[in-house]
Amino acid sequence: MNKKVLIAGWFSFELGHPTAGDILALNVTCEWVEQAGYSYDIAFDLPFEGGVNWRLVEASTYSHVVFVCGPFEQSQYEADFLNRFNTCRLIGLNLSMLVPLEKWNPFDLLLERNSSLTVRPDIVFLSQEPQVPVVGICLVEPYPGALDSVANEAINRLVNSRQMAVVYIDTRLDSNNTHLRSSAEVESLIARVDVLLTTRLHGTVLALKNNVPVLAIDPEAGGAKIVAQAEKIGWPIVFKADELDDQVLANAFNYCLTDQARRKVQECRDNSMVMAKEIQNEFISELTHPIELEIKFQNRLANPVANKWMSDLSASSRIKPNWVNKLKKNSKKLVKTISYLTLPIPIYNYLLSRKR
Known part of the structure; x- marks a missing residue:
């Protein structure tokens, strides 16, 4: 008997809505088929590449056909597929059978996930897919003078160069594009990624504060507040938007995934908190012993010129209230x-x- 198996599923149909779970179940099935001593083909359709098109292959090529994972019912897709391979041994694996089995069971062997007769654990529990880094992306909105598009394109090239699970994080709270509603939600999400790619100052700060390595790009030519902040606290993975190099960024990203980077983050975080405490002490001291503050205040009131903050601004450059x-x-x-x-x-x- 020919010992070749065709493995199919909803990844075999262009409009089958395949999920990550379908592909993980497929990988488990391929391992099981090999362990049983069979060779196999996988039936793929767009957007997947490789494999075979089940509509074009000869059914006689296969001794067994396995349909793996997902819902299965009496509809046109299932009917077309089953009729095509009616002469093969039909196996249903990890399926949710939507029609009661006492009314319809087209398989010669059915190891369903759930049906009117039984429930089994999903075989994805046995999948062993290697995990990839979870990477947060936190981008500043465009503003005059910024090279944000240059920085964003460099980040996109880096993301597309390897596998990573990308999470977009918006720090704005007046209009948040990532459905975050508070500073606590923003910080909690940043704290849970493995690496943060950002063109925002507070993206950089919140990452380091929560022991997350950050690849920061200052969107201003020559560098501005992000570069200044990183240099002050000693974080080395910061770049200027007008001096970007893809290979350097790739090497920096690799560094951010290392234990060495984690130790450096901890060092920068600790130093930053010590320096921030000094600001706290100075602020409280000035409010509780306001002699110097009061002198400066009285001097300003005595100098009319010092109170004309908008005198040198042209009318066109002044920000109008929203109601206007x-x-x-x-x-x-x-x-x-x-x-x-x-x-x-x-x-x-x-x-x-x-x-x-």
Whole structure:
């Protein structure tokens, strides 16, 4: 008897919605088939590559066909597949049988995950997929003078160069793109990644504070606050957006995954906390013994020029309150609406039809 097996599943259908669990179950099945002394082909469809197309192979090539993992019912996909390999020994493995078995069981051997008769543990419990680093990505939004797009592209190239589980983290709380609602949620997520890639100052700080190695890129040419902060606390993995090199970034990322990097993080964290405590002491001392602060305050009040902070700003550079911008926007809409309503009806109807 020909001892070749075709292994199929929802990864064998372009619109089969395959999951990570399907692929892990497939890997387990391949191991079991090899242990049983059989060779095998895998039926893949897009977006997966390799394997065979089950619609094109000769059914007589295979002694057994295994359909592994996921729901299984009496629908068109299942019918097409079963009819194609009706002359083979049909095996169902790790399936959730949606039709009661007393009404329908198309398999010669069924080791289902669950059915109307029994429940078994999912075979993915036996999968041994190697784990990859969990990498947080925390990016600053574009702002004038920043080379954020250069930094972002470099980070994307690094991410695409190897396997890693990417988690996007937004530190903004007024409008958060990653559905985080508080500083505690932001920090808790950063604390749980293996490495953080960031163009944000507080991405850098929160990572190091929580013993997470960070690959920081200062988005300003020549470096600004991120470079200054990293140099002050002694963290070496910081780069300037106008001096990026892909190989250097790759080497830095590899370093961030080492025990040596973890020890360096701890050293920087401890030193930073000592220096921050000094700021705390100075702040409290100035408030509790405010002699020098009071002298500076009185001198400022006595000097009118020192209180004209906006005197040198042009009107165009001054930030307008949000309500002013909204009023201006709504006023334009109101003027436009009034102009439309005062038009003769035939002209109004014509413009309205053009707009639609």
